[in-house]
Structures are given as structure tokens and as C-alpha cells.
Amino acid sequence: HADALLAAGGSGVANQGLTGCDGVTTGAVADTVVAPYNVVPELDHTVAAVIVEPVAANMGLVAPAPGFLEGLRAACDSVGALLVFDEVITGFRLGRGGAAGYFGVVPDLWCFGKVIGGGLPVGAFGGRADVMANLAPLGDVYQAGTLSGNPLAMAAGRATLELLDDAAHERLTATATRLGDGLVAAFADAGLAAMLPRVGPLLGVFFGDMTPGDFDEASVLARNGVYPKVFHALLARGVAFAPGAYEVLFPSLAHTDDVVDETIGIAAEAAAEVVGDLL
Incomplete structure (x- = not known):
């Protein structure tokens, strides 16, 4: 999770009636546009990325309307923005290929969690080689964590994914x-x-x-x-x-x-x- 980027949210935030942005800097909120689900937004070259749950699962379950994910892919391509799929819930649940495989729409970056830890805390992200090459040691963007690659979580996650045929x-x-x-x-x-x-x-x-x-x-x-x-x-x-x-x-x-x-x-x-x- 990157709660410093949170401008609004569903799930527990909505259940408790919270704003979702208290404690988040004004600049971070201002840099984030919250767009309605199932509507392809009009983008311009000031937009760096569109982040979406391919199947919305933090507002109850709301399925993507026909053409919505395809429309996001095309809109991002038209302005050079990255399409990011939050597959923390859909990843390895909709199928071995997650939502990308299920719907046939490939993002530039993925976020994963939950299932890949086999019940233990874990998070992961990945994507296109040219985008990931910006991370150290290949690139200048440093990313690390105290529990990154935790061996117990990795073993549990691997065992789970091997069973999910x-x-x-x-x-x-x-x-x-x-x-x-x-x-x-x-x-x-x-x-x-x-x-x-x-x-x-x-x-x-x-x-x-x-x-x-x-x-x-x-x-x-x-x-x-x-x-x-x-x-x-x-x-x-x-x-x-x-x-x-x-x-x-x-x-x-x-x-x-x-x-x-x-x-x-x-x-x-x-x-x-x-x-x-x-x-």
C-alpha cells in the first residue's frame, strides 16, 4: 500500500465514513484525480498514470463495463501515460493470468498482494521491462523494504501458486x-x-x-x-x-x-x- 497517495477510497474507508485523505499532504491530493469507474476519462500529456482495479472490489463488486478496460488502454497509449492494474484482489484469483489474462487487456504495471503470500503479508509489483529498468540497480529509482523477499512469505506464496492450477x-x-x-x-x-x-x-x-x-x-x-x-x-x-x-x-x-x-x-x-x- 502507498497510503500517502490516497485521495479517496472504498472498503474500510467507505465503511467507516472517512475522507480517505486525512493525513495525506495537500500536494499529493492535488496531484491525484479521482475518476468514476466504468467511464474512460479524457487524458492529456500531464497525466502520468491511470491506476485502476480491473474489477472493482472495494465498492462491493462492480464489473468493468464492456470496452472500459480496452478504452483505458487506448486512452493511456494516446498520451503516453502508464496503465496500472491494481490486482491485489484479482491477481491469481480470476485465473493464473489475473485480470489481464481474463479480459485480454495488458497494463504497463501490476500491483499484487494477498494471494501471492499464501496467507502471509506480502506485496509485489512488476511490469514492462523498460519501465522496471528505472529501478535500482539498473536505474536511479531506489526501492527497498525491510521485509522485501521475506523467505517465509516467499515459500508460502510459492506453495499456494503451485496449487492454483x-x-x-x-x-x-x-x-x-x-x-x-x-x-x-x-x-x-x-x-x-x-x-x-x-x-x-x-x-x-x-x-x-x-x-x-x-x-x-x-x-x-x-x-x-x-x-x-x-x-x-x-x-x-x-x-x-x-x-x-x-x-x-x-x-x-x-x-x-x-x-x-x-x-x-x-x-x-x-x-x-x-x-x-x-x-
Whole structure:
């Protein structure tokens, strides 16, 4: 993370109602333009880079609209800006090639985390050889960290990635599909309006009758007060969803069909309770 660059944020920042930029210098905020997701911005030669989650997963789950990522690639190319994919969530989850492989749009730089550490703290970035050549010792940009290349994290990450073959990714997607379809039916049967967008093994949960396409639309649904009620009704029954409405669900290889089906059944009970309280 580079929180000194943070001008606005979703996830925990949005859940807690924080500005996201307190403690960040005025100059850093002024140098950052926050653009709406799923809209290709007009760029000029003063823009150094466009940084984007290829699948937005910090405003709930918002999928890229057709042509959005391709449009960003073309816009960056037209002015010489770098396209940077934040694949901390999508990397090695959507597939072995991450979002770049999934959508066929290649950025200039990638950011990774989470999955590549096998559950241990880790972060990594990489990209085009000519861009990376600016880093020392080949170039003049110095980058280092106390825990860079930590052997325990590297071993755990390598073991995890070796297990995540194509069959594992297919199973993850099948599990997310089973869970998403089951939750849609459970909520509908209880009379609770819900939208559960899915991209590969990533699953979002919005309570309302529209699928959001950007942060503003997602925020309307996240603030309607339904998600916390469902969360606590589920938690009381032994099911822990993401604690905030701006998060997403990550089914894992440990979630069997039996576990998924049990979760769906409990969700039906929780939804019925919530609907009863809302009436």
C-alpha cells in the first residue's frame, strides 16, 4: 500500500465514513484525480498514470463495463501515460493470468498482494521491462523494504501458486456460481431484493433492485441499512460474511458443495428474519 497517495477510497474507508485523505499532504491530493469507474476519462500529456482495479472490489463488486478496460488502454497509449492494474484482489484469483489474462487487456504495471503470500503479508509489483529498468540497480529509482523477499512469505506464496492450477480456478468459479445462484434464490424467496454480481470466483452482495456500475451507485445500496441487518442475522447463525457492504465474498477451495448449500439454507432463514423486521 502507498497510503500517502490516497485521495479517496472504498472498503474500510467507505465503511467507516472517512475522507480517505486525512493525513495525506495537500500536494499529493492535488496531484491525484479521482475518476468514476466504468467511464474512460479524457487524458492529456500531464497525466502520468491511470491506476485502476480491473474489477472493482472495494465498492462491493462492480464489473468493468464492456470496452472500459480496452478504452483505458487506448486512452493511456494516446498520451503516453502508464496503465496500472491494481490486482491485489484479482491477481491469481480470476485465473493464473489475473485480470489481464481474463479480459485480454495488458497494463504497463501490476500491483499484487494477498494471494501471492499464501496467507502471509506480502506485496509485489512488476511490469514492462523498460519501465522496471528505472529501478535500482539498473536505474536511479531506489526501492527497498525491510521485509522485501521475506523467505517465509516467499515459500508460502510459492506453495499456494503451485496449487492454483487451472482445475483449481475452475473449481473456485464453480463454487462462487453455486453460492451466488443459491443466495439469489434464497433472498428472492424471502422477498428481499438483492443483486449478486459475479466475476469468476469473486462475488458481490447488494441489497436493492439495481446492479451498480460505479462507486456512487454502489454507495446508495451500501448505505440503505439492509446489509448490516443481514450480516448480523447470518453471524448469529454461524455464518460470517464480509463485515461491510463495500466488501466482496471470496469462496475458497475449502468451501465444499455441502458447506455452500448449508450457507444458502442459513441465508434463507436470515433473510426471512430481516424481511420480518423491515415490515
